[in-house]
Amino acid sequence: MYLVGNEEIDALAKVIREGTLFRYGIGQECDRFESRYADYLNTQHVALTVSGTYALTAAMRALSVGPGDEVLVPAHTYMATATSVLAVGAIPVVVDIDESLTISPTAIEAAVGPRTRAVIAVHMWGAACNMDAITELGKRHQLWVIEDACQGVGGGYKGQKLGAIGDIGAFSFNFYKNMTCGEGGAIATSDASLAGRARCAIDPCHYYWNGQDEGLDLFAGNGGRASELQGAMLNVQLDRIDGIVSAMRKEREYILQATEGLRDMGLTPALMHSPDFDCAAHLMFQLPTAESAKRFAEIMPVVIASETGRHTYTKWEQVLQQKGAAHPAMNPYNHPANADCRLETKPDQCARSLKILDRMIMVPMSPLRDEAETAAIARDITHTARAVLGNTSKKTVKLEASSAIDTQKFDIQGS
Ligand SMILES: Cc1ncc(COP(=O)(O)O)c(C=O)c1O
The missing domain is CATH 3.40.640.10 (Type I PLP-dependent aspartate aminotransferase-like (Major domain))
Incomplete structure (x- = not known):
């Protein structure tokens, strides 16, 4: 909201x-x-x-x-x-x-x-x-x-x-x-x-x-x-949506530009298939390793993509346990017509995805921030990236942004 x-x-x-x-x-x-x-x-x-x-x-x-x-x-x-x-x-x-x-x-x-x-x-x-x-x-x-x-x-x-x-x-x-x-x-x-x-x-x-x-x-x-x-x-x-999305895109572009100098260090923006048009609800960066993403999240309040509630298949109990319906006779996993389908979902079957998710940090965009707040987030990302990927000390990082993370956007309670 x-x-x-x-x-x-x-x-x-x-x-x-x-x-x-x-x-x-x-x-x-x-x-x-x-x-x-x-x-x-x-x-x-x-x-x-x-x-x-x-x-x-x-x-x-x-x-x-x-x-x-x-x-x-x-x-x-x-x-x-x-x-x-x-x-x-x-x-x-x-x-x-x-x-x-x-x-x-x-x-x-x-x-x-x-x-x-x-x-x-x-x-x-x-x-x-x-x-x-x-x-x-x-x-x-x-x-x-x-x-x-x-x-x-x-x-x-x-x-x-x-x-x-x-x-x-x-x-x-x-x-x-x-x-x-x-x-x-x-x-x-x-x-x-x-x-x-x-x-x-x-x-x-x-x-x-x-x-x-x-x-x-x-x-x-x-x-x-x-x-x-x-x-x-x-x-x-519906009268508000275009304003909301264009404000988020503008914020994302600002931070991407402000952090451009950190690409060589290993702060890589996530692949975007249509950056001029998508809704830019989040700015996502891929870090070189899962460990560096963790260290980043310890300093700056960002979310690691693999730790966002029930958003990854390894946390879909009903699918992993083949509990597809309330009544066993209605359960698709028991249905004779599905006998030739690939019924099993193994926790490691998309290991490549898990590796990507562990390395991806997410900064939620907000149409409500002004330019000063966005600039503060960009500076926080810069300082944190230098501490995690460069040789600045973690202790010297002083965060400025007051609202870098909006948990409302993640639905992460109970994950
Ligand atoms: C990708 C995706 N698909 C489906 C849904 C289900 O939408 P709803 O919560 O309105 O049932 C959600 C909601 O979180 C979602 O994020």
Whole structure:
């Protein structure tokens, strides 16, 4: 959550005062947001729902992914990317990330097997995936490309908006995200039939509410209908998102320039596939070793990428322990149709990713900092890097920035 103010309070109060809390036939905020967000993304259809997790599951249902299918997911993402695959009865196959902390196209190519139906490209920490390579792989291997843009709201890739490049995209508007309504999510697609199926997954009775009873591809979905309060708040947040993202990009560029002299020493900015367009939610540097990253984090309050809650596959208990459903008969790992899928996820199967994550330090960007605060962070990075990678003494480092780390952005409680 970055910016929430009186405009959001007024928009919510209006819905409550008018008693228009239900989206179908009563309020108009969800419809208005869906249409405005579709325009913003330059896509045809947006469907709101209660969370990013629900959006991912609805996306998978829309694509008819299910038992017998494998879906490639990156080794580093919030666990919901993988559990949403299990929710539809399919099997997540975990593959390596690269130095951008997003899924590696080389690893996708190596992992595609006879059962692979889809790949989830997660724009992790607001950094865009290599969508040119992933789109090409999707075409060549006939894989659906699902974008998990839950952390990429407002960002882009070479001019296209994240979440609107693949076959279908999923967004989260939870408390930690660039644009928030507390809890919320959405899918986006340019395909009308996928959008219809996603709406069915979100609300099995949507056609009734919409007064439509022909030409529908119905199935039993669950209840993930958004409320008008979510729609109202998101309509205000949508007016703010470009300002939020461009302020973070500006801050990232400032610090990158100010620390340019430290590259030779071993402070290497993370690989960026589309720095001019992604949402720059974090500035990430790769250090030469895991030990140097640890020493860096001991001096300056930064986060090491491998220590961010449930964001790495080695911490996805349900996947590692093959507990894919509440009822054993519904567990995809027991489903006969999945017998030929790669069921096992071994803790060391993406050792390359773990090595990258152990060396990556993260500095959260904030649209609320002024230039003096940003300059103080740049100086702190410089002094800390000299102490860790050069020959200045650790004892001489005096930190200036008061808010280098915003734990709200990491969701790291209990990790
Ligand atoms: C990459 C990613 N995917 C999916 C989700 C799930 O979103 P939500 O928490 O809204 O269900 C999140 C949320 O943290 C996320 O970061």
